[in-house]
Amino acid sequence: MYPYRLCFCKEGALRYISHLDLQRTFGRALRRTDIPVAYSRGFNPQPRLRFALPLALGVEGKNEYLDLDLSAPLQENIIKETLNAQLPAGLRVKNVSAVESSQPSLSSLVQAALYVVDLSVCPADLSRGLNSLLQAQELFVERRGKKGTRKIDIRPFIHRLEIRKQEKGEALLMLLAAGSRGSARPQEVLALLPARGFKDKIYRADLFVFRAGELETPGGVSVERYVEVFYGKENCD
Amino acid sequence: MSGKDLDAIFEEVQKPARYLGREINVVRKDPSRVKTRLALVFPDLYEVGMSHLGLKILYGLANQREDVYAERFFAPAGDLEKLLRQRGIYLFSLETHTPLQSFNLVGFTLQYELSYTTILKMLSLGGVPLQTAQRKEEDSFVLGGGPLALNPEPLAPFFDFFVLGDGEDVLPEILNKYASWKKGAGSREAFLLDLAGIPGIYVPSFYEPLYDGEKFNGVKCLKAAAPLPVKKRVVNDLENTFYPESFIVPYMDVVHDRAILEIFRGCSQGCRFCQAGYIYRPVRERSVAKLKGQARAIIRQTGWDEISLSSLSSSDYSQIEELIAGLQQEFAGRHVRLSLPSLRADPFSLHLADKVQEKRAGGVTFAPEAGSQRLRDVINKGITEKEILAAAEQAFITGRSHIKLYFMLGLPTETEEDLWELVRLVEKISALRQLAGKRRHSLRIVVSASTFVPKPHTPFQWEPQLKMAEVKSRQQFLREQLRKIKGVQFTWPAAEMSFLEAVFSRGDRRLAAVLEKAVALGSRLEAWSDRFDFALWEEAFAGEKVDPCFYAYYKPALDDPLPWDHLSSGVANKYLQKEYEKAYRAEVTPDCRREGCQGCGLQNCPLKQVKKNVPL
Ligand code: SF4
Numbered sequence: 001m002y003p004y005r006l007c008f009c010k011e012g013a014l015r016y017i018s019h020l021d022l023q024r025t026f027g028r029a030l031r032r033t034d035i036p037v038a039y040s041r042g043f044n045p046q047p048r049l050r051f052a053l054p055l056a057l058g059v060e061g062k063n064e065y066l067d068l069d070l071s072a073p074l075q076e077n078i079i080k081e082t083l084n085a086q087l088p089a090g091l092r093v094k095n096v097s098a099v100e101s102s103q104p105s106l107s108s109l110v111q112a113a114l115y116v117v118d119l120s121v122c123p124a125d126l127s128r129g130l131n132s133l134l135q136a137q138e139l140f141v142e143r144r145g146k147k148g149t150r151k152i153d154i155r156p157f158i159h160r161l162e163i164r165k166q167e168k169g170e171a172l173l174m175l176l177a178a179g180s181r182g183s184a185r186p187q188e189v190l191a192l193l194p195a196r197g198f199k200d201k202i203y204r205a206d207l208f209v210f211r212a213g214e215l216e217t218p219g220g221v222s223v224e225r226y227v228e229v230f231y232g233k234e235n236c237d
Numbered sequence: 238m239s240g241k242d243l244d245a246i247f248e249e250v251q252k253p254a255r256y257l258g259r260e261i262n263v264v265r266k267d268p269s270r271v272k273t274r275l276a277l278v279f280p281d282l283y284e285v286g287m288s289h290l291g292l293k294i295l296y297g298l299a300n301q302r303e304d305v306y307a308e309r310f311f312a313p314a315g316d317l318e319k320l321l322r323q324r325g326i327y328l329f330s331l332e333t334h335t336p337l338q339s340f341n342l343v344g345f346t347l348q349y350e351l352s353y354t355t356i357l358k359m360l361s362l363g364g365v366p367l368q369t370a371q372r373k374e375e376d377s378f379v380l381g382g383g384p385l386a387l388n389p390e391p392l393a394p395f396f397d398f399f400v401l402g403d404g405e406d407v408l409p410e411i412l413n414k415y416a417s418w419k420k421g422a423g424s425r426e427a428f429l430l431d432l433a434g435i436p437g438i439y440v441p442s443f444y445e446p447l448y449d450g451e452k453f454n455g456v457k458c459l460k461a462a463a464p465l466p467v468k469k470r471v472v473n474d475l476e477n478t479f480y481p482e483s484f485i486v487p488y489m490d491v492v493h494d495r496a497i498l499e500i501f502r503g504c505s506q507g508c509r510f511c512q513a514g515y516i517y518r519p520v521r522e523r524s525v526a527k528l529k530g531q532a533r534a535i536i537r538q539t540g541w542d543e544i545s546l547s548s549l550s551s552s553d554y555s556q557i558e559e560l561i562a563g564l565q566q567e568f569a570g571r572h573v574r575l576s577l578p579s580l581r582a583d584p585f586s587l588h589l590a591d592k593v594q595e596k597r598a599g600g601v602t603f604a605p606e607a608g609s610q611r612l613r614d615v616i617n618k619g620i621t622e623k624e625i626l627a628a629a630e631q632a633f634i635t636g637r638s639h640i641k642l643y644f645m646l647g648l649p650t651e652t653e654e655d656l657w658e659l660v661r662l663v664e665k666i667s668a669l670r671q672l673a674g675k676r677r678h679s680l681r682i683v684v685s686a687s688t689f690v691p692k693p694h695t696p697f698q699w700e701p702q703l704k705m706a707e708v709k710s711r712q713q714f715l716r717e718q719l720r721k722i723k724g725v726q727f728t729w730p731a732a733e734m735s736f737l738e739a740v741f742s743r744g745d746r747r748l749a750a751v752l753e754k755a756v757a758l759g760s761r762l763e764a765w766s767d768r769f770d771f772a773l774w775e776e777a778f779a780g781e782k783v784d785p786c787f788y789a790y791y792k793p794a795l796d797d798p799l800p801w802d803h804l805s806s807g808v809a810n811k812y813l814q815k816e817y818e819k820a821y822r823a824e825v826t827p828d829c830r831r832e833g834c835q836g837c838g839l840q841n842c843p844l845k846q847v848k849k850n851v852p853l
Contacts, residue, residue, distance in 0.1 A: 016253035021488040028261070028486060028540030045572045058248055086540075088261055 001038055001048075002070040004079060005106065005218065007095040010061040011203075014090030019054035022091075026066065029086040035079060038069040052106040052207055052218075053113060053178055059186070060203035063094070065218055067105045073098070095219075110179045112159055112208040112215055114226070115186040117172040118201040119163070126172070129194045130161050141188045157184035159215070164227070173227065175215075178207070238326060238334050246326075250316045254489040255283040258309070258331030261486040262538065264300040268333055271306040272416050275299050276330060276340035276377070278310040280355040281762065286311045287485070288493035290547060291346055291383060291404065297481030298405050305412055308332040308340075312355050312762060313362065321362055328362035337363025342415060343377045345396075347385035350741035351734065351769075353392060353752050354760040360395065367753070368394050369442060374425060380411075386439070387469070387516055388693040388801035391741050391748035393441035397425075398432055400439075401804060402469035403502075405479055407437045433462045437470030444803060446746050451787065453745050455798040466805040473843070475502055475521040482534040486541065495543035495576070496535040498528055500560065504549035505830040505844070508606070509617045509820050510645065512692035513549055515813075516806045519842045520553075520830060525560045529567055536573055543574045551577045552586040553830075561592055578602075583624040587631045600639035600683075601632050607648055608659020614823040615650050617816075622662065629666045633673045639681040640666065646711050646729070647689040647703030649820060656711060659686075660718040667722045677724075684719055685728045686712070688735035690742055694806040696816035698799065701790040702739040708732040733771040737763075739789040745800035748788070750781045809838025 010022065017025065027047045030037050039045040048069035055061045070079075076096040083093050119126075133139065139155040160175035176184040186202055208215040208223055215223040247253040268274060277296055279286030286292060292309070299307035308330035313321060321328060327336030337343060343365060345356050357367060365379065366372045372379075381389055382400035389399050400407045411432065418428040432438045443463035447454040458465050472478045480499065487494065503520040504513065523531075532544055544564065548554060564575055575593040580586040582603030590601055605625050607613045613620065632640055644659060663684055670677040688708050691700045703711075712729050719727045741748060755777040762768050778785045793799060795814050802810075812835075819826060829835045834845045 013247075013257050013259045016247045016257055017488040018254065020490070021254055024490075025261075025488060027542075031540035031542065032537065039572055044574075057253070088259060090259070 001101055002073045003099050003101050003103070003105075004068050004070065004076070005097050005099045006066050006068055006079075006083075006093050007219070008061075008064050008066070008091060008093045010055060010064055010091055012060075012090040014088060015055075015058055015060045018057055019051070022055075023049060023051065025088070025091065029083060030068075032086045033082045035074060035082055036070050036072040038071045050105045050107050053110050055204060056185070056187075059115075062203055063206040063217070064204070065106050065207060067099065067107075106207075106209070106218060108180075109209040109218075110207050111177065111181065111210050112175055112223075113178040114205040114208065114223075115174040115176060116203055116205050117174075117186075117190070118166075118168070118203075119170045119172055125194045127163060129192075130163070130172075133158070133189070133192055134161055139192060141191070143188075154184040154188055157182055158189060160223075160227075161189070173205075175208070175223065238329060238336075242324070242326065243334055246317065246320055249320060250314070252314070252489060254487075255311065255314065256317065256329075256331060257488070258334070260488060261540075262483040263332060263485055264296070264307070265332070266300075266306045268306055268335065272304040272419065273306075273342065273412055274335075274340045275305055275307040275412070276310050276337055276343040277307050278337075278343060278345045278356075278359060279312075280345055280352040280359060281312050282314060283311040283487070284489065284491040287487050287491045289346065289348070290497050290499060293481050293484055293497075294405050294479065295344070295408060296485070297483070298408060298479045299412065301479070302409075302412065304416060306332075308335065310337060310359065310363070312359060315761075318358075318362065318761070327364045328359060338365050338377060340377050341419070342411070343379045345379070345381045347381045347383040347389060347392070350385065350738045351763045353741060354756050355762055356392070357395060357752055357756045358761050361756070369397050370394070372397070372425065378415075378425075378428070382407075384512060384516060387512075387804050387806055388743070389439075389441070390446070390746050390800045391744040391752060393746045394749045396441060397429060398438055398440045400470070401437045401467055401806075403472040406470045406472045407435065410435050411438070430460065430462050433460065433464070436464075436468055439467040439804060441746075446800065453798060453800050456803045466803045468805045469516065469807050471519075471807070471841075472502070472521070473841070476523050476527055480531055482531060483538040484535060484541075486539045493545065494541075495545050496532065496539060496541045497545050497547045498532055498535070499523070500528060500546050500548045500551065500554045502548070504553070505828050506550060506553070506619060507617050507816070507826050507828065507835070509615070509696045509816055510606070510648065510689060510692070512695050515694050515808050517549070518806070518808060518837065518839050519844050521843075522555060525556050525563050528560060529563050532564055533567060536568070536571075542572055543576060544568075545576045545578060547578070550581060552581045552583070552589055555830075557589060558592075561589065565593075582620050582628050584627045584631055587628045587635075591631075591635055600637055600641060600681075601628075602641040602643065603628060604643035605662070606643065606645050607651075607655065608644060608657075608662050609655040610658075611823050612648060612651060612655045612658075614825050615820050616645075616648055617820070617825050619825065619828065622665075625662070626665060626669070630669050630672060633669050633677075633680060636673075636676070638679065639683060641683045641685065642666070644684065644686045645689045646686045646715070647708055649689075649697060649700045650823075651703075653714075656714060656718075659715070660722075663719060663725060664722055667724055670724060680724055682722075682725045683728065684715075684725055686715055687730055688732060690735055690738045692742055693799070693801045694808065694813070696813045696820055698743065698813065699793055699795060699817055701792045702736065704790065705732050705736050708735070731769065731771075733774075734763075734769055736785070736789055737771075737774060740785045741788075743791070743800070744788050747783060751777050751783050751785075754780050807839045812837045 030047055037047045050067045052065035080093045080096045138153045140151050141154050142149050143152055157177035162173050164171050206217050279292055296307050299305050365377050378397045380398050381396050382404045386399040386401055414431050429440045433440045443460045444456040446456050501522040503517040505520045508514050577593055582605050606618045670680045691697045709732050719725050758773045760773055826835055
């Protein structure tokens with residue numbers, strides 16, 4: 001088995017397809033190529049694809065990840081180009097790298113995600129709202145699950161909340177815990193803030209894993225540096 | 238519509254993937270550079286419409302032409318419909334998000350009666366005037382095709398014309414005529430007159446129905462150019478006719494999310510209740526070599542992992558074993574599954590099913606249709622109890638998890654004894670579960686009994702539907718009896734739905750007002766049982782003073798004029814009458830591909846030469 005890690009973006013109209021749709025789309029795109037994809041065993045063999053973290057419907061993803069197993073090795077840039085020729089506009093592989101087969105898949109490692117809201121104008125009360133959120137000891141939100149509605153405290157899952165300047169206007173950055181060890185959802189945080197009209201401008205900039213006690217992107221850029229250099233220049237197109 | 242309006246819609250609806258129109262293999266053209274914009278409309282949700290083969294064929298065929306851009310429309314779900322109304326936005330196409338009213342030709346597929354109100358709803362949401370009489374020179378032409386175009390009378394006032402028979406044969410001619418009419422800028426009527434000269438085109442406004450009191454009394458031709466009868470069109474050379482290879486691949490889960498390989502068209506079994514068996518005659522097959530090539534191309538261009546062999550009865554394809562072996566060889570090691578729907582309930586069919594499903598964990602579906610041999614003979618369902626039991630036995634031995642059995646209730650001449658026979662047949666099948674050893678406890682038998690709906694162009698077109706109260710009591714009877722049998726689950730559609738199907742199936746133009754009324758009262762997507770509202774329909778019939786029972790229950794004499802007599806499926810009326818009489822004598826008619834021509838009256842039938850007793 002030859003595992004590869006793919007970084008891709010999901011933008012434009014494609015932000016309206018669900019996570020399940022995305023899995024199918026990659027599976028079929030691969031099947032339209034001659035890339036030697038490894039398949040799962042069993043009654044209904046599926047291409048061995050493991051997405052790092054599902055993305056909510058309607059949210060763009062600038063740097064999303066998936067691990068793909070091949071049955072034979074293939075050059076990274078060939079994988080990238082062959083696959084891109086088959087992906088619909090809005091989905092694009094940005095980078096492919098071979099990973100050690102001993103490495104756990106990214107889905108088990110992801111600990112945080114950086115969400116960004118483009119603000120054409122920054123309402124004055126927004127920064128005040130941010131501060132009061134950050135000062136709060138606990139922030140309870142209602143979350144609907146299979147067993148009815150639960151109240152959970154999302155304060156421990158908010159790592160960072162700040163407003164930054166970017167090329168056009170300003171941006172609200174939210175670094176939120178993600179993955180199986182507990183998470184806060186961007187919409188939950190936004191609902192606690194005193195500003196409206198965020199909904200259509202939110203995107204997920206990148207995912208982060210813990211390495212040596214620090215959050216960094218799967219590609220190894222620390223969260224500090226990431227925010228400084230700013231994702232804005234790493235856009236898809 | 239602006240991109241912003243569109244985004245706002247996508248943000249708010251529950252499943253935006255239904256309306257994106259950005260799927261793989263979607264056809265992109267610059268609409269300003271084509272002469273004709275054709276809307277292909279499926280009057281149901283995306284997930285249903287995208288599973289339909291006819292739409293894909295016409296989409297591919299029309300878009301091959303440089304002067305035409307064909308785009309898709311599906312019925313909006315409730316959430317989108319609300320937004321369209323609130324915001325004053327017209328129903329839009331998937332490809333370019335253009336309002337329906339901007340299309341030159343608006344083509345609906347007519348698949349089931351309960352979609353009629355959705356059609357009217359879509360026209361009004363799309364800004365197209367409902368009645369042909371209200372349409373002005375610049376308005377769209379509305380056309381309809383598909384099986385129900387062979388009796389579209391309840392829809393007559395809303396459609397400029399209908400296409401009878403195989404659409405891929407007629408569409409190019411319509412597009413040519415349209416292009417030259419548009420250049421000449423004649424009247425709407427001039428275009429329709431021109432069309433009426435094309436075999437297979439029915440312009441309803443050129444015919445006037447006559448009534449004798451309540452009774453339908455034939456039609457009067459209003460134009461010399463209008464043929465009487467209008468004859469169905471047939472693709473003779475199925476092998477070389479256009480077939481799409483770059484199917485659009487949906488993002489979201491749709492009902493049939495897989496490649497479709499049409500192995501043959503038509504069916505020669507001659508089940509007397511089955512409209513498809515009569516209106517798609519004669520049987521025309523594609524060769525194994527052709528099908529293999531198509532399968533290879535489709536999988537290459539779509540990336541699907543499943544191919545479904547499509548026909549009215551897969552096991553009747555003359556080279557089915559070679560085809561399955563050939564496809565399996567073609568896709569060996571590539572994880573492409575084959576599926577075989579529409580199987581006969583016999584051991585040979587199960588043998589085929591076992592071949593394509595290496596792990597036999599799934600289920601199989603059989604359609605004995607009637608419980609007793611007598612009634613199966615009445616409907617000419619050529620299958621014996623012995624075969625059904627043998628197939629069930631094999632299914633359980635080979636490890637199937639469930640068997641689905643389709644029956645029809647209220648068939649002509651059905652008695653209580655026939656229902657008891659049905660129960661006994663299910664009991665016998667249930668008893669076979671012990672063959673499965675320890676697994677027997679988890680084996681399920683799903684029995685489904687739909688209600689018989691008499692269909693035009695079949696021998697049972699002269700039969701009334703069983704009265705609704707009686708339908709319900711027979712459903713109740715089956716429910717009680719089948720409940721006692723281990724492992725059996727019983728399902729049946731609402732009697733009211735089947736009743737409405739019967740009303741419109743053999744309906745005439747007087748029902749059009751009822752459709753309009755029902756839409757005004759809020760009827761939509763009624764083919765979905767959760768949205769079906771019979772009280773609304775009762776109100777619509779009462780409001781228009783139309784008695785639905787008249788339509789569902791009338792029993793004309795064999796020589797009475799019928800509302801669809803001016804539309805010909807190619808099968809002779811005399812033959813249908815003969816079949817009707819044989820039904821009452823429980824006399825079977827053999828498959829004409831096995832036993833030679835039965836003289837159904839079809840002209841130019843390539844099968845007429847078939848000798849008796851030639852093995853298939
Ligand atoms: S004409 Fe004869 S062979 Fe052809 S479909 Fe009819 S019965 Fe069969």
